[in-house]
Amino acid sequence: MANNKELENSSVVSTNQKIVNVIAFILLCIGAIAMVFPLIYMIATSFMTKNQILSGQLTLIPDPVLLGKYAEVLGKGDFIRGIVNSIKVEIPLLLIGGFTSSLAAFGFAKMKFRGKNAFFVALLATIMIPFAVVMIPQYVLFTKLHWTDSLLPLIVPGCFGNVSMIFFLRQNLYSIPNDLMDAAKIDGCSYFGIYAKIFLPLMKGALGTQLMLWFMGIWNDYLAPTIFLRSEQNWTLQVVIRSFNSYYAIQSDYALIMAASVIAMIPTLVLFFLFQRVIVESIAISGIK
Numbered sequence: 001m002a003n004n005k006e007l008e009n010s011s012v013v014s015t016n017q018k019i020v021n022v023i024a025f026i027l028l029c030i031g032a033i034a035m036v037f038p039l040i041y042m043i044a045t046s047f048m049t050k051n052q053i054l055s056g057q058l059t060l061i062p063d064p065v066l067l068g069k070y071a072e073v074l075g076k077g078d079f080i081r082g083i084v085n086s087i088k089v090e091i092p093l094l095l096i097g098g099f100t101s102s103l104a105a106f107g108f109a110k111m112k113f114r115g116k117n118a119f120f121v122a123l124l125a126t127i128m129i130p131f132a133v134v135m136i137p138q139y140v141l142f143t144k145l146h147w148t149d150s151l152l153p154l155i156v157p158g159c160f161g162n163v164s165m166i167f168f169l170r171q172n173l174y175s176i177p178n179d180l181m182d183a184a185k186i187d188g189c190s191y192f193g194i195y196a197k198i199f200l201p202l203m204k205g206a207l208g209t210q211l212m213l214w215f216m217g218i219w220n221d222y223l224a225p226t227i228f229l230r231s232e233q234n235w236t237l238q239v240v241i242r243s244f245n246s247y248y249a250i251q252s253d254y255a256l257i258m259a260a261s262v263i264a265m266i267p268t269l270v271l272f273f274l275f276q277r278v279i280v281e282s283i284a285i286s287g288i289k
Contacts, residue, residue, distance in 0.1 A: 046070070046258035053254050069259040078232060079260060082240030089154045089236060090218055096159040098211050102203065104161050105169030106195045110181055120170075127163050131223065139227060153228040154221075154236070165210040172206040173199060212275045216268050237264050 040060060045053060046069055047062040073079055107113075108120050142153045176199065184194045200207075222238040229235055235243070241260050248256050 042258050043262055046255055046262050048255055050252055050255065054252060066255060069255045070263065072256060073260045073263060078235070078240055078243070079237075079263075081233070082235055082237040085151065085234060086219060086237040089151055090215060092155050093158040093218055094211055094215060097162055097214070098165070098207065100159065101161040101165040101210075102169055102200060102207055103195060105166045105173060105203075106199055108166070109170045109173035110178065110194075110199065111191065123163055124167060127167075135223075135227060142228060148228055149230045149234060151229075151234060154218075154224060158218075162210075162214055165214060168210055169203060169206055172203050176202055208275055212271055215271060219264075219268060 044060045044062060047065050047067065049062075049064065049066050052059070052063060108116060138153070138157075139148070142148050145152075147153050147156075180198055181194055184198055189197065220238060221236070222242065225236045225239045226242070229239060232243075241257070241264060244257050244260050248254075
């Protein structure tokens with residue numbers, strides 16, 4: 001009798017669990033569709049004619065398919081110039097800022113010095129300060145330095161490191177045993193040599209993941225370039241798309257605006273797929289004890 005009751009209870013539990021799983025799966029599918037739909041509609045709209053967009057009918061199938069808007073966007077000099085300016089900001093930030101961030105993370109994770117925890121807490125507290133708070137002081141400072149209307153306000157501060165990247169890389173380095181550092185010290189390796197030869201290769205997965213996220217943040221940054229850049233020659237990509245939205249929305253040329261947005265989205269998608277393998281490696285490395 002006891003065995004029969006246990007079997008009945010287990011069958012009831014398994015049935016309830018299946019129902020819960022089905023409901024959770026349906027809710028997740030609905031959420032996924034809700035998040036992906038704007039992206040799909042943006043891509044579909046970039047191939048639609050003006051009459052189809054303004055018809056008031058919600059459709060994802062362009063009829064007819066309009067291909068010329070992408071060539072029209074790429075043919076505009078200000079759009080290409082916006083891409084070049086964004087790349088000019090990206091390259092020094094990712095190279096120099098990534099190096100300084102990883103070096104700082106190594107220092108906070110593996111080196112011992114007085115006040116280390118206090119310095120790290122103070123550094124981490126700056127994450128809680130929104131950009132809107134420091135926006136005006138930064139503008140005043142960069143104006144006195146004659147940096148406004150140039151790319152320097154977007155490049156120089158980030159070259160000193162990214163606080164979020166320092167935090168996550170520090171946590172990743174904690175998963176790597178200190179025995180490696182002790183062995184390198186015995187062999188006469190300097191601190192920078194230990195960082196460059198041992199810990200940097202081991203945290204390349206986590207570093208690559210953080211650089212990918214930082215790339216997306218810089219590429220999609222809109223507020224800071226809008227504040228510091230006045231000349232059209234220095235506009236980054238997102239500011240150029242803003243100008244497209246202001247100018248072509250009056251003409252109801254939404255297909256061109258959507259085409260520009262799709263082109264701007266392509267680098268982040270390509271970068272994500274290229275970094276997939278590195279992300280998996282970072283997970284494997286974090287399992288070292």
